[in-house]
Amino acid sequence: MTEYLLETKGLRKTFGRLTAVAGVGLELTEGTLTAIIGPNGAGKTTLINLLTGLLTPDTGTVHFKGEDITRVPSHGRVRRGLSRSFQIMNIFPNLTVRQNLLLPALARRGRNLHALARLEEETGANAEAEELLREIGLWDHRDVRAGALSHGDQRLLELGIAVGTRPELCFLDEPCAGMNPIERQTVLGLMRKLSGQRRTTFVIVEHDMDVVFSLAERIIVMNHGEVLADGTPAEIRENRVVRETYLGAEV
Amino acid sequence: MDVGPVASAGRPRILTPGRSAIGGLILALLLLPLVGGQYAQYVAIQVLILSLFALGFNILFGYTGLLSFGQAGFYAVGAYGCAKLLLLKPSLLFGVIGGTLLAGAAALVLGVLCIRHTRIYFSMLTLAFGMMIFSMALKWRDFTGGDDGLVGIPRAPLEIPGLVSVSMASMGRYYYFVLVVSLLAIGIAYRLVHSPLGLTFQGILDSEGRMAFTGVSVRAYRLIAFVIAGLYAGLAGALLPALENTVTPPVAHWTTSADPVLATLLGGIQAFAGPIVGAFLFFMIKDIIVRFTEYWLIWLGIIVVVLVMGFRGGVVSLATARWRALRPGREGT
Numbered sequence: 001m002t003e004y005l006l007e008t009k010g011l012r013k014t015f016g017r018l019t020a021v022a023g024v025g026l027e028l029t030e031g032t033l034t035a036i037i038g039p040n041g042a043g044k045t046t047l048i049n050l051l052t053g054l055l056t057p058d059t060g061t062v063h064f065k066g067e068d069i070t071r072v073p074s075h076g077r078v079r080r081g082l083s084r085s086f087q088i089m090n091i092f093p094n095l096t097v098r099q100n101l102l103l104p105a106l107a108r109r110g111r112n113l114h115a116l117a118r119l120e121e122e123t124g125a126n127a128e129a130e131e132l133l134r135e136i137g138l139w140d141h142r143d144v145r146a147g148a149l150s151h152g153d154q155r156l157l158e159l160g161i162a163v164g165t166r167p168e169l170c171f172l173d174e175p176c177a178g179m180n181p182i183e184r185q186t187v188l189g190l191m192r193k194l195s196g197q198r199r200t201t202f203v204i205v206e207h208d209m210d211v212v213f214s215l216a217e218r219i220i221v222m223n224h225g226e227v228l229a230d231g232t233p234a235e236i237r238e239n240r241v242v243r244e245t246y247l248g249a250e251v
Numbered sequence: 252m253d254v255g256p257v258a259s260a261g262r263p264r265i266l267t268p269g270r271s272a273i274g275g276l277i278l279a280l281l282l283l284p285l286v287g288g289q290y291a292q293y294v295a296i297q298v299l300i301l302s303l304f305a306l307g308f309n310i311l312f313g314y315t316g317l318l319s320f321g322q323a324g325f326y327a328v329g330a331y332g333c334a335k336l337l338l339l340k341p342s343l344l345f346g347v348i349g350g351t352l353l354a355g356a357a358a359l360v361l362g363v364l365c366i367r368h369t370r371i372y373f374s375m376l377t378l379a380f381g382m383m384i385f386s387m388a389l390k391w392r393d394f395t396g397g398d399d400g401l402v403g404i405p406r407a408p409l410e411i412p413g414l415v416s417v418s419m420a421s422m423g424r425y426y427y428f429v430l431v432v433s434l435l436a437i438g439i440a441y442r443l444v445h446s447p448l449g450l451t452f453q454g455i456l457d458s459e460g461r462m463a464f465t466g467v468s469v470r471a472y473r474l475i476a477f478v479i480a481g482l483y484a485g486l487a488g489a490l491l492p493a494l495e496n497t498v499t500p501p502v503a504h505w506t507t508s509a510d511p512v513l514a515t516l517l518g519g520i521q522a523f524a525g526p527i528v529g530a531f532l533f534f535m536i537k538d539i540i541v542r543f544t545e546y547w548l549i550w551l552g553i554i555v556v557v558l559v560m561g562f563r564g565g566v567v568s569l570a571t572a573r574w575r576a577l578r579p580g581r582e583g584t
Contacts, residue, residue: 075464095454116442
């Protein structure tokens with residue numbers, strides 16, 4: 001029997017009379033870069049919120065590496081190897097760029113509780129943060145307050161925080177939103193690199209079809225809280241229903 | 252926000268303006284009993300006590316983003332706890348350490364309930380629990396002495412069994428005891444806010460959601476900050492009985508909870524030294540205004556309002572900004 005990296009069954013979430021996610025069952029396989037697409041209000045972000053513990057489903061289950069994590073809080077899921085970035089920027093704006101990346105490195109090493117150690121003495125976490133600073137191209141801004149960075153750099157930093165916990169599965173909610181082409185290439189390059197080097201499996205929610213079709217190995221199309229289609233980019237491109245309801249003449 | 256030593260990495264200088272000021276201040280505090288009378292020592296002890304009280308409060312407020320209006324409750328647990336222990340066994344260390352730990356334990360129990368909420372709901376819960384402790388101080392006559400409080404508390408000697416026994420009968424000796432304890436506690440707090448734990452608190456203040464997604468239980472760390480603030484409030488309270496020889500219910504009143512808030516706002520929430528400078532200003536302003544009017548709190552209120560509206564960073568940030576403006580191109584501390 002195949003053990004999926006993440007598996008959901010009958011996942012459902014309603015907000016009053018609105019059904020945001022309507023009984024979604026899906027399996028994510030290790031190493032497959034997956035994109036979730038769909039029109040606004042399709043339930044993509046709600047689905048990610050359910051998978052990462054920000055929301056609790058009304059019904060249904062979420063299993064990660066075979067373990068039922070449906071009721072596990074977000075921080076517990078991160079410790080098990082899940083991570084994410086947010087649609088609305090979520091960094092530590094008043095800390096320096098370096099400190100932004102130091103926090104996930106400290107957490108991964110279980111060092112947050114150290115009350116009398118100097119930050120400089122955290123050599124392992126500092127080295128990890130510095131390596132990541134170079135990887136995301138923000139080394140020159142390392143001592144700048146994160147809130148003072150440009151929008152694109154803040155997006156890169158958020159990606160850095162998300163991968164700083166060394167996740168096995170990382171959800172990125174519109175990682176390229178508001179980025180210029182150079183920054184976008186940095187993000188895509190970093191995702192490819194981390195997929196190979198650290199065996200991080202990425203799942204992205206993205207509206208930019210160029211990004212989706214150039215990067216994803218699997219595409220899940222959502223509409224009205226349900227999975228409308230699921231397949232390879234070629235299969236999705238040829239899917240008549242998807243073309244009619246979402247893609248139109250884009251691809 | 253003081254973003255810690257990592258942000259200010261640069262060429263190390265042994266004698267920075269900040270270090271010189273701290274060295275000068277410690278020297279002045281050490282020499283105080285030689286140049287000042289009993290009243291000066293008494294006021295200095297009060298300033299040190301409020302400094303510790305406000306420093307703990309600011310770890311919770313300025314570093315973690317939780318505004319507590321109930322810190323007087325833990326201050327009172329420290330004071331009453333220490334007083335009861337001193338009446339039981341006249342040993343200063345026993346009383347002070349015991350009172351502090353009792354306040355920490357109270358903060359742990361009440362913190363579990365309070366930290367489930369944030370913002371105004373957290374503040375209101377702390378206020379309610381603080382007032383419950385005040386009611387206990389007032390009504391549990393058998394234990395607290397009710398309205399009259401606990402009286403006749405000895406300024407017990409500083410005893411370390413088998414090692415040393417120093418009489419604390421004179422104000423000067425007790426002043427030195429409080430000074431050493433305060434410097435130690437301030438040093439620990441400084442280390443703490445510049446440690447991984449301090450950075451974690453600042454991360455929670457900045458973005459709770461992002462912090463949870465680094466793999467940290469935000470609630471657990473809020474509780475830790477709450478207990479630390481409780482321990483500092485308890486230590487501050489525990490230094491009071493031996494000074495006053497009495498503990499009465501007003502130490503638990505919500506207006507006492509306002510003292511560290513006002514001191515911190517005066518000095519500045521964004522600087523480590525803010526609450527300490529604020530505590531000093533609090534007593535200076537009080538001491539000066541009280542000579543002209545009994546309504547000193549109104550004038551203190553006006554000063555705080557002006558500072559909050561005009562200089563949100565408080566006096567320390569204002570002074571730091573002025574210093575940097577005067578010496579462009581040079582880093583302060």
